[in-house]
Amino acid sequence: MDFAAPFLLTLKLSTITTSLLFIIGIPFAYWLAFSRLRLKFIVESVVALPLVLPPTVLGFYLLMAIGGNSFVGRWYEGIFDKTLAFSFQGLVVGSFIYNLPFSIRPFQSAFTGVDKKLLEASWSLGRSKLYTFFFIIFPLSRQGIITGCVLTFAHTVGEFGVILMIGGNIPGVTRVASVAIYDEVQALNYGTANIYALLLDEPLSALDMETRLRLQEDLKRIIQQFQTTTLFVTHDVTEVYKLADYVVVLEAGRVIKQGIPEDVFMGRRLSTRIQIAGKVVDIESDSIMAAVTVLHEGQYFKTLIDTEEVSRLNLRIGDNVVIGAKSSDVILCKVLTET
Numbered sequence: 003m004d005f006a007a008p009f010l011l012t013l014k015l016s017t018i019t020t021s022l023l024f025i026i027g028i029p030f031a032y033w034l035a036f037s038r039l040r041l042k043f044i045v046e047s048v049v050a051l052p053l054v055l056p057p058t059v060l061g062f063y064l065l066m067a068i069g070g071n072s073f074v075g076r077w078y079e080g081i082f083d084k085t086l087a088f089s090f091q092g093l094v095v096g097s098f099i100y101n102l103p104f105s106i107r108p109f110q111s112a113f114t115g116v117d118k119k120l121l122e123a124s125w126s127l128g129r130s131k132l133y134t135f136f137f138i139i140f141p142l143s144r145q146g147i148i149t150g151c152v153l154t155f156a157h158t159v160g161e162f163g164v165i166l167m168i169g170g171n172i173p174g175v176t177r178v179a180s181v182a183i184y185d186e187v188q189a190l191n192y193g194t195a196n197i198y199a200l201l202l203d204e205p206l207s208a209l210d211m212e213t214r215l216r217l218q219e220d221l222k223r224i225i226q227q228f229q230t231t232t233l234f235v236t237h238d239v240t241e242v243y244k245l246a247d248y249v250v251v252l253e254a255g256r257v258i259k260q261g262i263p264e265d266v267f268m269g270r271r272l273s274t275r276i277q278i279a280g281k282v283v284d285i286e287s288d289s290i291m292a293a294v295t296v297l298h299e300g301q302y303f304k305t306l307i308d309t310e311e312v313s314r315l316n317l318r319i320g321d322n323v324v325i326g327a328k329s330s331d332v333i334l335c336k337v338l339t340e341t
Contacts (some may be wrong), residue, residue, distance in 0.1 A: 008182035011179075012159055012180075016159050019155075020154045023106075024147075035054065036113070036232060049103055050103050051060075052101070056321075057167075061096065061166065061168050065167050068087050070087065087169075088172065089175065092169055093176055096167075105150040105253075108147070116139050128187070166181055219244075278325045279323070280296040280303065280325075282294060282317060282320060283295050291307070291308065292306070304327060305325055
């Protein structure tokens, strides 16, 4: 069995799906953003259906729609002399529909966010809508467009339910990486399944701490050795500091911060609801987590952070720190002072 074949097929499917949604999704999102049609909300609801329906349910309905007994299935088989279901072309159709909201919604939000005064100024100068789109709307929306493309590509890589329902598990045809993991687990080949899983989204999140730290160092060394651009998805701030030269933070499908790790998490652009400056008076730690107590204006504040982060900051009792707290995370920054 070719170990790399599922990954190559996954990359092929993700690239084609992202390209199709970029070409078709941008004019469609433009129409949704600027159309005054009263029933537009119905179209938006249909586009959002893949977010609501379970993947297997959506896959089942798509299988019924493109199967051999359906009009679309019979039409396709009559022209190309092969079935659309359980083929790579069927995977593309299913993946295209499944990823509609992950591309259309960011595109639409980006177009809607463009200042209307700029559009009116362009039109008042006699510029056409096509010119206004390519030279004003598109450049100002590039962040949302990039976000939609990245979300589509990453989501396609991790597809399983829809793919399995409409494509099955045919080696070299429909056996993508996510299906290969399922297949290896069914065959009790946990080692091979773990290797497949390791190379997909957030690869280090399920590993024990010792293995995780070792792999982080190995990845850092490999990236530095080969000097290649690498896309790494994680929720772990520690991994960001260790592996990333440039960080893009996504929230609800939008880019909210970007830059080098120090600027994003510790610089002036740090967006927090509470910031507390004080002195470390106590550190209690084990192999995984550390409880840091900070004295601020006569009051004690305690926060939990990774033990590795304490080591990275070389945090000690008496150090001046800043705790930045949001609804979702807490970030502790050491204040550097000249001696």
